[in-house]
Amino acid sequence: MTKPLISIEALARRYPARGGGETTIFENVWLPIQKGEFVCLIGHSGCGKTTILNVLAGLDQPSGGAVIVDGREISGPSLDRAVIFQGHSLLPWMTVIGNIAFAVTSRHPEWGREKVRAHCQKYIDVVHLTGSEHKKPAELSGGMKQRVGIARALAIEPKMLLMDEPFSALDALTRGSLQDEVRRICTETEQTVFMITHDIDEAMLLADKIVLMTNGPGAKIAEIVENTLPKDRRPATMHKHANYYALRNHLLDFLVTRSKNFAAEIEGKPYDPRKPPVVRPGAKPVGVETLADDGSPRSAAIA
Amino acid sequence: MRGSLSLRAGLLSVLIFAAFIGAWQFATMPTTGAAGDVDPEYAALVSGAAAQGAKSAFPTPADVGATIWGHLKDPFYVRGANDQGVGVQLAYSLGRVLLGYLLAAAVATPLGFLIGMSPLVYRALDPFIQVLKPISPLAWMPLALYTIKDSGISAIFVIFICSLWPMLINTAFGVASVRKEWLNVAATLEVGALRKAFLVILPAAAPTIMTGMRISIGIAWLVIVAAEMLVGGTGIGYFVWNEWNNLSIGNIITAILLIGLVGMALDVALGRAARLVAYRE
Ligand SMILES: Nc1ncnc2c1ncn2[C@@H]1O[C@H](COP(=O)(O)OP(=O)(O)OP(=O)(O)O)[C@@H](O)[C@H]1O
Ligand SMILES: [Mg+2]
Numbered sequence: 001m002t003k004p005l006i007s008i009e010a011l012a013r014r015y016p017a018r019g020g021g022e023t024t025i026f027e028n029v030w031l032p033i034q035k036g037e038f039v040c041l042i043g044h045s046g047c048g049k050t051t052i053l054n055v056l057a058g059l060d061q062p063s064g065g066a067v068i069v070d071g072r073e074i075s076g077p078s079l080d081r082a083v084i085f086q087g088h089s090l091l092p093w094m095t096v097i098g099n100i101a102f103a104v105t106s107r108h109p110e111w112g113r114e115k116v117r118a119h120c121q122k123y124i125d126v127v128h129l130t131g132s133e134h135k136k137p138a139e140l141s142g143g144m145k146q147r148v149g150i151a152r153a154l155a156i157e158p159k160m161l162l163m164d165e166p167f168s169a170l171d172a173l174t175r176g177s178l179q180d181e182v183r184r185i186c187t188e189t190e191q192t193v194f195m196i197t198h199d200i201d202e203a204m205l206l207a208d209k210i211v212l213m214t215n216g217p218g219a220k221i222a223e224i225v226e227n228t229l230p231k232d233r234r235p236a237t238m239h240k241h242a243n244y245y246a247l248r249n250h251l252l253d254f255l256v257t258r259s260k261n262f263a264a265e266i267e268g269k270p271y272d273p274r275k276p277p278v279v280r281p282g283a284k285p286v287g288v289e290t291l292a293d294d295g296s297p298r299s300a301a302i303a
Numbered sequence: 304m305r306g307s308l309s310l311r312a313g314l315l316s317v318l319i320f321a322a323f324i325g326a327w328q329f330a331t332m333p334t335t336g337a338a339g340d341v342d343p344e345y346a347a348l349v350s351g352a353a354a355q356g357a358k359s360a361f362p363t364p365a366d367v368g369a370t371i372w373g374h375l376k377d378p379f380y381v382r383g384a385n386d387q388g389v390g391v392q393l394a395y396s397l398g399r400v401l402l403g404y405l406l407a408a409a410v411a412t413p414l415g416f417l418i419g420m421s422p423l424v425y426r427a428l429d430p431f432i433q434v435l436k437p438i439s440p441l442a443w444m445p446l447a448l449y450t451i452k453d454s455g456i457s458a459i460f461v462i463f464i465c466s467l468w469p470m471l472i473n474t475a476f477g478v479a480s481v482r483k484e485w486l487n488v489a490a491t492l493e494v495g496a497l498r499k500a501f502l503v504i505l506p507a508a509a510p511t512i513m514t515g516m517r518i519s520i521g522i523a524w525l526v527i528v529a530a531e532m533l534v535g536g537t538g539i540g541y542f543v544w545n546e547w548n549n550l551s552i553g554n555i556i557t558a559i560l561l562i563g564l565v566g567m568a569l570d571v572a573l574g575r576a577a578r579l580v581a582y583r584e
Binding site: 057058059076077078079081082083085087089091092093102103106107136137138156 | 484485487488490491492493494498502503506507509580582583584
């Protein structure tokens with residue numbers, strides 16, 4: 001069994017509460033992420049998703065626990081973990097290619113001007129922004145800005161991509177085509193991705209694993225849902241698959257009811273935060289299993 | 304619509320100017336016998352011809368026009384220490400302003416950068432800046448004269464002091480309020496400190512810094528006139544004071560006009576520079 005690329009261990013975040021004491025936003029969050037895996041985190045607003053992503057990025061320190069990469073705790077941001085921010089976060093005084101080149105020269109300081117330009121151009125073409133290289137962010141639409149953000153993250157060829165609701169500010173049409181592009185790029189390059197979303201269909205399209213987080217305060221990982229749709233799913237056709245509704249209803253059910261009643265649900269039952277149950281919703285009865293120590297499913301799927 | 308608006312505005316400007324000149328002309332028409340008695344206090348203040356109340360001291364627009372033309376024909380003559388062309392005087396003033404201003408910029412920008420980068424230093428220096436900022440730069444003059452013992456350098460020092468605060472405060476503020484997201488971008492890209500300072504923080508704060516520089520040059524140009532009146536010797540401020548002693552109102556008006564024009568030119572120049580570093584989010 002392979003070791004996970006990155007592993008979240010016993011992560012917790014607490015803030016001092018008003019009037020003394022502490023509020024625990026989340027605690028005892030354990031999650032291994034394998035190389036090449038696309039993991040989506042779903043949960044209600046305020047449960048601490050962005051905080052977890054920022055800790056993964058090295059931009060924020062947890063109150064407890066750690067993120068382990070290559071057997072060592074991460075101590076800060078790294079070029080190995082590229083972030084696509086919730087707001088695109090482009091530098092407004094730089095052009096499209098300038099923004100990407102800034103990232104590329106950070107990764108490869110020794111590269112010559114022409115090599116950097118060619119590398120940037122490659123990723124500008126990948127996100128279909130050819131012709132807009134010399135525009136400033138203010139001259140771009142929201143979808144185009146988000147594409148630049150994606151190109152900037154991809155261009156440094158990170159070991160892992162961290163995305164915080166990258167499509168939430170876009171209209172449905174732009175979102176659909178961008179999701180499809182990201183899915184294509186990530187499967188082609190076997191990119192490891194950790195993504196936050198509110199959108200169930202987005203998670204079903206993109207993710208291999210969907211991590212469900214309960215409501216805060218005291219949020220935890222309720223279960224890990226494995227995507228039971230075929231790998232070559234497309235937005236236009238995936239709803240025709242036999243497992244589609246089982247998967248969708250399971251996720252919806254969690255967000256609508258189970259996320260707030262989870263404490264009651266697990267009461268008296270064995271629940272190990274280190275190995276949240278793994279669920280594979282399908283047309284046939286749902287299979288439940290626990291993660292082995294290395295984070296891979298312990299038994300074969302039923303569905 | 305826009306074109307016609309600026310055309311109409313231009314027309315109105317011309318009208319206002321004509322009305323002003325007309326009123327001036329009317330008010331300064333020679334009157335007989337009006338200038339009979341002169342207030343002794345006033346007589347003590349002015350020297351020379353006007354004290355006798357010989358004629359209306361205030362020139363007509365035509366007189367001033369002739370004076371201005373006289374100056375513009377030969378702005379750069381030097382006939383002894385006390386008789387130099389108005390262009391030469393302006394050049395002295397501009398030189399002092401630019402020297403004091405550039406020195407202030409050289410101190411304020413890096414210092415403001417450091418203050419802005421560190422919340423601790425920002426807080427620690429804030430009370431000093433708040434107290435020093437509202438002091439009239441001219442209040443420093445005696446102290447400067449006493450310690451520096453050179454009137455020319457003292458004037459430059461006063462310009463330095465008055466240009467310093469707006470640049471320092473704006474630079475610190477601009478640097479301190481660079482958007483967190485941009486700093487996060489730099490952090491995730493593992494950008495080094497120097498590269499971050501020059502490629503992220505400086506461009507992000509540049510518009511705020513430029514605003515400070517624009518305020519500073521305006522204040523410096525206001526202050527130089529007063530400072531030169533105090534220290535004397537050369538400069539447009541000294542020129543105005545000197546002409547007041549000669550009671551040459553025409554020359555004073557010429558100088559006032561030129562001070563306004565140069566001030567406007569300085570502001571326009573910095574406005575242009577500000578546009579170069581501006582960005583739209
Ligand atoms: N400085 C702070 N002091 C106290 N509480 C804070 C602070 N910063 C964040 N929080 C709390 O931490 C929780 C998690 O915030 P976070 O931004 O991670 O939520 P999120 O899951 O990403 O939400 P959303 O889906 O709306 O983006 C929130 O409930 C917020 O109120
Ligand atoms: Mg968030």
